[in-house]
Structure formats: C-alpha cells, structure tokens
Amino acid sequence: MATTPGPARVLRSQGLRTKARLLEAGMQVLGERGYRATRVDDVVGRAATSHGTFYLYFQNVGEMFRALAHVAADDMAALADELGPIAPDAGGRKGLRTFLGRFLETYERHGPVIRAWAENQVDDPDLISLGLDTFGGIASVLRERMDDAGVTHLPDAAVATTVLLGTIERLVYYATSRPLELDDGALLDELAGMLHRGFFGASR
Amino acid sequence: MATTPGPARVLRSQGLRTKARLLEAGMQVLGERGYRATRVDDVVGRAATSHGTFYLYFQNVGEMFRALAHVAADDMAALADELGPIAPDAGGRKGLRTFLGRFLETYERHGPVIRAWAENQVDDPDLISLGLDTFGGIASVLRERMDDAGVTHLPDAAVATTVLLGTIERLVYYATSRPLELDDGALLDELAGMLHRGFFGASR
Amino acid sequence: MATTPGPARVLRSQGLRTKARLLEAGMQVLGERGYRATRVDDVVGRAATSHGTFYLYFQNVGEMFRALAHVAADDMAALADELGPIAPDAGGRKGLRTFLGRFLETYERHGPVIRAWAENQVDDPDLISLGLDTFGGIASVLRERMDDAGVTHLPDAAVATTVLLGTIERLVYYATSRPLELDDGALLDELAGMLHRGFFGASR
Amino acid sequence: MATTPGPARVLRSQGLRTKARLLEAGMQVLGERGYRATRVDDVVGRAATSHGTFYLYFQNVGEMFRALAHVAADDMAALADELGPIAPDAGGRKGLRTFLGRFLETYERHGPVIRAWAENQVDDPDLISLGLDTFGGIASVLRERMDDAGVTHLPDAAVATTVLLGTIERLVYYATSRPLELDDGALLDELAGMLHRGFFGASR
DNA sequence: TATGAATGAGTGTTCATTCAT
DNA sequence: TATGAATGAACACTCATTCAT
Missing domain, CATH: 1.10.357.10 (Tetracycline Repressor, domain 2)
Known part of the structure; x- marks a missing residue:
C-alpha cells in the first residue's frame, strides 16, 4: 500500500527503468512545449514506449507532473x-x-x-x-x-x-x-x- | 461585403461595440486561463455573443491575441x-x-x-x-x-x-x-x- | 403572384439589375468552385452586394441555382x-x-x-x-x-x-x-x- | 509508438482490418456523396468505428482519398x-x-x-x-x-x-x-x- | 431596396484515457 | 510488463440563413 497515488505495484528493475525513462522524457517535453502543451503522445514517443505503458506507471498526466x-x-x-x-x-x-x-x-x-x-x-x-x-x-x-x-x-x-x-x-x-x-x-x-x-x- | 474578417469589412457602431466586447472578454479569459488555455467558448460566453460572431471579427483566436x-x-x-x-x-x-x-x-x-x-x-x-x-x-x-x-x-x-x-x-x-x-x-x-x-x- | 418560387415581389429596374448581377456572379463562382463548393459569400462578394440582399432575391442558394x-x-x-x-x-x-x-x-x-x-x-x-x-x-x-x-x-x-x-x-x-x-x-x-x-x- | 498516423506506425492484423474497413467505407461514401460531400462522420458510421479511430489511420480526409x-x-x-x-x-x-x-x-x-x-x-x-x-x-x-x-x-x-x-x-x-x-x-x-x-x- | 450583424447547427481534428491481447 | 487499438468529449472554425436598421 503505497502512500503515493497510482497503481500500488512493486516495480522490478525493468519497470523502474521504464518509469525513469518516462519521467526523463516528460521533463524534456515539458521544457520544450510547456505545461499546457505537453502531450502524452510526445512523452511516450520520446521514451520509445507506448500509451498503454504510460498508464501502467501513472494514473494520468497530472500524476507524472x-x-x-x-x-x-x-x-x-x-x-x-x-x-x-x-x-x-x-x-x-x-x-x-x-x-x-x-x-x-x-x-x-x-x-x-x-x-x-x-x-x-x-x-x-x-x-x-x-x-x-x-x-x-x-x-x-x-x-x-x-x-x-x-x-x-x-x-x-x-x-x-x-x-x-x-x-x-x-x-x-x-x-x-x-x-x-x-x-x-x-x-x-x-x-x-x-x-x-x-x-x-x-x-x- | 463578405463575412470573413479583414480590412475589407466596414464596421458600424454596433459592430465596433461587439468587437470591443470580444476584446475585453478575450483579455479577461486570457488573464484567468492563460494563453494556451484560452477557449473561444469562454470568450464568446463572457462577451454574451455567439461562436459565429467571434469569427466575424477575428480570423482565429491568434488574431484576437x-x-x-x-x-x-x-x-x-x-x-x-x-x-x-x-x-x-x-x-x-x-x-x-x-x-x-x-x-x-x-x-x-x-x-x-x-x-x-x-x-x-x-x-x-x-x-x-x-x-x-x-x-x-x-x-x-x-x-x-x-x-x-x-x-x-x-x-x-x-x-x-x-x-x-x-x-x-x-x-x-x-x-x-x-x-x-x-x-x-x-x-x-x-x-x-x-x-x-x-x-x-x-x-x- | 409569380409562378416561380421566392418572394412574390415586383422588381423595378434597380432590383432587376441587382438580381442579374447576382445571377452572373453565381454562374462565375459555380464555374470556378463547382456546385458543392459555391458559397453565398463568394457570390455576394463578386456581385458587390451583401448577404441580406441575396436573400431579397432568392429564398436560398438552391433557388439561385x-x-x-x-x-x-x-x-x-x-x-x-x-x-x-x-x-x-x-x-x-x-x-x-x-x-x-x-x-x-x-x-x-x-x-x-x-x-x-x-x-x-x-x-x-x-x-x-x-x-x-x-x-x-x-x-x-x-x-x-x-x-x-x-x-x-x-x-x-x-x-x-x-x-x-x-x-x-x-x-x-x-x-x-x-x-x-x-x-x-x-x-x-x-x-x-x-x-x-x-x-x-x-x-x- | 505515437498515435499519429504515418510510416512510423506499425499495424498489426486488427489495425490492418480496421484500416481496410475504413477505406472500403470511404469508397462507398465517395461514390454516394461525391468528393466534396464526403463526411468523416459517414465514413466512420459505415465502418462502424469512431471518429478518433479514423484519425489513427489517416491524417485527414484528404489522405484517405x-x-x-x-x-x-x-x-x-x-x-x-x-x-x-x-x-x-x-x-x-x-x-x-x-x-x-x-x-x-x-x-x-x-x-x-x-x-x-x-x-x-x-x-x-x-x-x-x-x-x-x-x-x-x-x-x-x-x-x-x-x-x-x-x-x-x-x-x-x-x-x-x-x-x-x-x-x-x-x-x-x-x-x-x-x-x-x-x-x-x-x-x-x-x-x-x-x-x-x-x-x-x-x-x- | 440595401446592408451589416448575429446565429447555431455542422464538420474536421485532437487527445487523454481505457481495453484486449 | 508491454503495446496497438479504440473511444468520445472537447475544441476550432465554416456557412446558410435570419434580423434590425
């Protein structure tokens, strides 16, 4: 039972790497596009993963932010x-x-x-x-x-x-x-x- | 003569008033929501006019800005x-x-x-x-x-x-x-x- | 009481001229844009008159055609x-x-x-x-x-x-x-x- | 990876089927309504899919054509x-x-x-x-x-x-x-x- | 007779989120 | 754990038509 929101999952090493990649990509897109113009599409594109995967780690875009x-x-x-x-x-x-x-x-x-x-x-x-x-x-x-x-x-x-x-x-x-x-x-x-x-x- | 905005359109007093109302409303929404989140809907709502009317005075949101x-x-x-x-x-x-x-x-x-x-x-x-x-x-x-x-x-x-x-x-x-x-x-x-x-x- | 549809009005010379101008313009636009893409806006623009005037002579676009x-x-x-x-x-x-x-x-x-x-x-x-x-x-x-x-x-x-x-x-x-x-x-x-x-x- | 269509998207069998269905429906609507009157709405309606799905496979109506x-x-x-x-x-x-x-x-x-x-x-x-x-x-x-x-x-x-x-x-x-x-x-x-x-x- | 103004239904397109595999 | 597929609400913009002056 984690205190942080999101699916209460225990991440193994692969999962941790993917989540880190998403956060890294999210920060980049945020920097380039700004908060309002940040699109999940760009984030997953840059993290070389898929939409579905994004929502495996974050309940929504706000949570990533x-x-x-x-x-x-x-x-x-x-x-x-x-x-x-x-x-x-x-x-x-x-x-x-x-x-x-x-x-x-x-x-x-x-x-x-x-x-x-x-x-x-x-x-x-x-x-x-x-x-x-x-x-x-x-x-x-x-x-x-x-x-x-x-x-x-x-x-x-x-x-x-x-x-x-x-x-x-x-x-x-x-x-x-x-x-x-x-x-x-x-x-x-x-x-x-x-x-x-x-x-x-x-x-x- | 045409419906599209631009230098060709000649505005009478009613038109000038409406345009001013739209600009005023636009500034307000801009202030509250920010540039990226400004919606035509909010602007016309606040100016108490219709969607179509907006585009009678501005080619698009950018032009109003x-x-x-x-x-x-x-x-x-x-x-x-x-x-x-x-x-x-x-x-x-x-x-x-x-x-x-x-x-x-x-x-x-x-x-x-x-x-x-x-x-x-x-x-x-x-x-x-x-x-x-x-x-x-x-x-x-x-x-x-x-x-x-x-x-x-x-x-x-x-x-x-x-x-x-x-x-x-x-x-x-x-x-x-x-x-x-x-x-x-x-x-x-x-x-x-x-x-x-x-x-x-x-x-x- | 005219047999043709549209407002049963008796046109004087000015009205006849305006209607002729609209028909002429309508044919031109029809030729350039095609039937489906013909816009009232273009017709009245070319006829150098206004939307309101168009509907003084035709009940709708179809009638002009x-x-x-x-x-x-x-x-x-x-x-x-x-x-x-x-x-x-x-x-x-x-x-x-x-x-x-x-x-x-x-x-x-x-x-x-x-x-x-x-x-x-x-x-x-x-x-x-x-x-x-x-x-x-x-x-x-x-x-x-x-x-x-x-x-x-x-x-x-x-x-x-x-x-x-x-x-x-x-x-x-x-x-x-x-x-x-x-x-x-x-x-x-x-x-x-x-x-x-x-x-x-x-x-x- | 991204939602936007184009060479980057890799389609699996389900996607290929949907795209084919859209093309088939597009051709039908084109035949019935003509090029100018073809509406995305009709196409997706006939293909029994959603608006959003259409844009998963084509950037716009023109591209489908x-x-x-x-x-x-x-x-x-x-x-x-x-x-x-x-x-x-x-x-x-x-x-x-x-x-x-x-x-x-x-x-x-x-x-x-x-x-x-x-x-x-x-x-x-x-x-x-x-x-x-x-x-x-x-x-x-x-x-x-x-x-x-x-x-x-x-x-x-x-x-x-x-x-x-x-x-x-x-x-x-x-x-x-x-x-x-x-x-x-x-x-x-x-x-x-x-x-x-x-x-x-x-x-x- | 003429016209600028207003309207709202219609249409293309985007995008966060969910789902089946 | 990963992903392609699907969805629908939201939004920008167009345009035939009506209305007040």
Whole structure:
C-alpha cells in the first residue's frame, strides 16, 4: 500500500527503468512545449514506449507532473539548507554567488517544473501549495540571512524577500531559456553583485 | 461585403461595440486561463455573443491575441517616452517610482498579454518580435538613463538592463496576480528604492 | 403572384439589375468552385452586394441555382430545334459540325450548370428531371436524325444516342475547361468527323 | 509508438482490418456523396468505428482519398498493360471489347475516385498529376495501338485519343451509375463497335 | 431596396484515457 | 510488463440563413 497515488505495484528493475525513462522524457517535453502543451503522445514517443505503458506507471498526466514536482521540490529544499550567512563583505558576496550557482544548476535540472509553478500554470491545489512551500522555504532562509546581516534599511522584509526571489528566478530563467551572448558565469556575477548591494547592505 | 474578417469589412457602431466586447472578454479569459488555455467558448460566453460572431471579427483566436498585443505594445511604447532622467538623489528616486507606478497601471490593463510574452508562450514569430521590440525599447531607455546618471559600476550594462526589466516585470506580475497582504504602493516604493540603489548609484 | 418560387415581389429596374448581377456572379463562382463548393459569400462578394440582399432575391442558394438552370435548359432546348437532317455526305457532316459549334457556345454560357447536371451533383429531384428532360430532348432529336439518315447498323439506338450525347458533352467540357493546345475549331472538326462516321453511316 | 498516423506506425492484423474497413467505407461514401460531400462522420458510421479511430489511420480526409487514389492508379496502370494490338478485323474488335470489359470492372471498383479525377474535383496538385499520368498512360497505349493499326485518317491523333478516352470514361460512368434498362454487355458491345469503326479503321 | 450583424447547427481534428491481447 | 487499438468529449472554425436598421 503505497502512500503515493497510482497503481500500488512493486516495480522490478525493468519497470523502474521504464518509469525513469518516462519521467526523463516528460521533463524534456515539458521544457520544450510547456505545461499546457505537453502531450502524452510526445512523452511516450520520446521514451520509445507506448500509451498503454504510460498508464501502467501513472494514473494520468497530472500524476507524472506531480512526480516530477516532488523531485524538484526536494532538490530545491536541499538548496536552501546550503545557504550560509552572508556578510556585507567580499566573502558574503562570494557565498551569495555560490548559492546562485547552485540555484542555476537546480534550475537546469528542474526548470520546466519550476517555471510551471512560477508562471501559475498549475491547477492542482496540492501542487500549488508544494510550490509555494518550496519557494517560501528558500525565501525564509534568505530573509534569515538578511536579518543575520543586520540589514535594517528595508521597510518591509517580506516584500523585499519576494522581490529578491522573484528576481533570482526570472534571471535564472533567462539564463537557461535563451541563448544569451554572455555566459552564465558573468550573469551570475552581475546578479550576485546587485543583490548583495541591494539587499545585504554591501557598498560598491 | 463578405463575412470573413479583414480590412475589407466596414464596421458600424454596433459592430465596433461587439468587437470591443470580444476584446475585453478575450483579455479577461486570457488573464484567468492563460494563453494556451484560452477557449473561444469562454470568450464568446463572457462577451454574451455567439461562436459565429467571434469569427466575424477575428480570423482565429491568434488574431484576437494579435489585436490585443498591438494595443499593449502601443501603451508600453508610450510608457518608455515618459521616463525622464533619473539622478541618484531623492528626485531621481521619485521619478523612478512614478515610472513604476505607470508601469503597474499599464500592466493592470495588459498584464495577460505581457505575461504571455514574458513567459515565452507565443509561437507567432511576428508577435515574438513585437514583444522583444517593445521590451527592448523600454530597456534601451532605461539604459540611456543609467548612462546619463553616470553609472559606471556595472560591468555589463546590457545584462544589467535585462536583469532590471525582468525584475520589474516579474514583481509587477506578483503585485497584480496574487492578493498580496501588502498594498501595491508599498511594493513599488520598495522596488523603486532597491532599483535606485542597485542600478542608478543611489546610496542609502 | 409569380409562378416561380421566392418572394412574390415586383422588381423595378434597380432590383432587376441587382438580381442579374447576382445571377452572373453565381454562374462565375459555380464555374470556378463547382456546385458543392459555391458559397453565398463568394457570390455576394463578386456581385458587390451583401448577404441580406441575396436573400431579397432568392429564398436560398438552391433557388439561385434553379434560376440559372432554367435559363440553361431553355437555351439547350432551343439548340435542339436547330438541328436539321444529317445526311451521310459532306453536307451532313457540315450540319453536324455547325450543331456542335452551337453546342459549344451554349456550353460556354451555361457550362457550370450543365456540368452539375452531367456529373450528378444536384440533389433536387425537380432539377434532376429538368436536366434529364433537356438532355433527353436533344438526344431524341439526334436519334430522329439518325433514323432519318437510314442508319440501321446500330443494334440499340437508345444506347447509341446516350453514347453520342455523353461523348459530345464530355468533349465540349474538355474544350471549355482546360487550356488545350489545339483550338476549339480543330477539336470540333475532329469530333464531327468521328460522330459522322460512327453514327451517321458516313465513310471516310 | 505515437498515435499519429504515418510510416512510423506499425499495424498489426486488427489495425490492418480496421484500416481496410475504413477505406472500403470511404469508397462507398465517395461514390454516394461525391468528393466534396464526403463526411468523416459517414465514413466512420459505415465502418462502424469512431471518429478518433479514423484519425489513427489517416491524417485527414484528404489522405484517405490519396490512399484510395493510389490503389486506383495502380489498377488502371495494370489495365493499360493488357491492351494488345487491335486490327481492323473481327479479332481486333474482340480485343477492344475485352479491354472495355476490363475497364468497366476497374471502374466498378474505383469509380468514385476515377470520377473525382475526371470531374476535376481534386485540389491536391500531386493527385491531379497522378490522375493525369494514369489517364495519360492509357491514352498513349491506345494511341500506339492506333498507330500500329495503320490508322491514318485522323488529322490529330492527340485530340482523337482524348476524345476516345473521354468517351470511354463517361460511358462507363453511365453504365455504373444509373440503373440503365439495357445491360452492361450490350452497352460495351455497342461502344466497342463504334470505337472500332471510329478510331481503328474498321468498316461495317 | 440595401446592408451589416448575429446565429447555431455542422464538420474536421485532437487527445487523454481505457481495453484486449 | 508491454503495446496497438479504440473511444468520445472537447475544441476550432465554416456557412446558410435570419434580423434590425
């Protein structure tokens, strides 16, 4: 009796491989077509399997997305745990830069799911909550770090955090979606500097 | 003379009213459902007219979106024209704040269209170009203002502008889409302050 | 109280002109698009008038076709009256050739209607009858001429006549529809010769 | 793997049967309603299957027609290969009569497709070409036979061949479409005799 | 007499999901 | 465990016809 939805089946190695292939394919299609335009047909085509097989592993398309979302949420949560204190000095800047680098990596792996969340495309209330919790978790760590850094110039820390995370998400999205002429490293450096100055009290 | 839409059809006042009603309804549905999930059925339902009537005014759903997009683009372009010089002093901050206020207003009117652009949901190459041009126009004005303000601390102005505009768009999106507990004014004040500091060389 | 269907209205000169324009346009569209693909939209577009006006003169599309068909039937009937005796000599050949020339002229005027008949596209039983009667009228004149010419070598005159008329119709159709490299005159000469030999007992 | 039709789909026996049923039904509807009026609804109704199933085997209605057309073209081409020399004597007449019999059989199988071609209803340029090539193939064989028979009395062989083939097609059409009071055999005898005299130099 | 506007039934096509093998 | 086959509800779009002005 599994807690997760779907047929309560015990998967042997072949089954596990097939399911993994479907998830992998699902993520790819999601990235290329977007949440609303993702078709089971494309997923099974890319996973080189059949419609029938898809429904052997997922009760419906939503459940596949849910599976992808939970993995993404776990990875995002792990991200938050890694963010140490951020002082207004060069070391703090470096720490922020490292965090952004890890954020980008996570985004590269789970971008399609994260974007569906960020762009409010999901209908399932549970998934919406999951997204809000996940983002909220990161936001509160960021806010703690701001408090630790003794940042007092921000009249409303909650708003500031929203601004901060929104900025990060969107920028990393730009970095991953379009072929920018500048490389990711430069973009992250720039972003880290700006955020460091704007939110953590660093001066130029 | 013909039933098909296009420049050949001459609209009288009743026709103009119906078309306006359809556009209004289209914008609403777009906002609620998103670009991909906008159904003609919902649009005509909300405009209290029939399926057939829709196609009297638009060749297809895409064309309705195109009409909405062009209006939005015009309003956005007008926005850029209003942005004066932004000095690193309190006056500059105020100018930036005013601009953001106007940006929010525009967003409130055209948010669904702007979001479809910003979220890369549009397929039509012409519309993509229109979006890029429109955003690019605002970006280049912003950049000019930065140059005018003698901002030199930014290693890559192009990236910075993208960061800046992306941030604004996403934040204003949050402000308009979710019922935030804080009011718009506070959010804009915060945002103006942060951008003023982060981009236009203002100090606390 | 008119015997023809449609609104029993007395048309003044402007109305007559409009109706004529619609009929003319209807015939053109019929020729270009074919019976099944003829759209009211195209007809009124070509007649430079409106949908509403169309239904001022015809109760429905079928009625317009009926009007065209009756004119065509009259012209075809007149054709039959002109066919004199056809002897197996050069004079007979010439007479047949003249008849074919007149047939072609009529076809050029009413081709679209005639084709709709010949190709069995019409559903209205009355119109089908009209078509059969019209063709039958010509066929029986042709048969009379064969009898007059003392043609006895044909085992079944009814079949022969059908063959004969079918051949004529199809050939004239080719002549009018496709841009043949040879001119109409040559085609008719050839056809007249063949029919003269094949049906009227002429020798080479 | 995918649901969309095309070379990628591998059909098993059940699928092959269903496709055959659809083609059979398609031909029937085509024959009854004509090319322009053929509705998917009627086809699937007659094939006792569903709308969705149709699109499992054909991308659209046009493709189904294309499939039917290619089979017809093959059968027509085979027909041409069977036509031997036609002398002006009784043997030649018999050969021609046999050919017409085979033509009729083919027409009975593929009439609806052939008629759509002959009546210029098809829009797809490839299909038009296929039709012209197929008819042209038969025409050129007929012409060769005329040349072989030493026929010299025809001023323009190309026109004569067109006349000949057009006559055959239309007549066979009459034979198959309407319930004629005379039987097919008699019609073909008559036709063979007439063509033999008219084109291959036979005398009575 | 003319016309723009409106309508809704009809039709082609897509796609998530179920089923038999 | 896998898969091809089947389904039907949903959706975009067309077009003959009616109506108000």
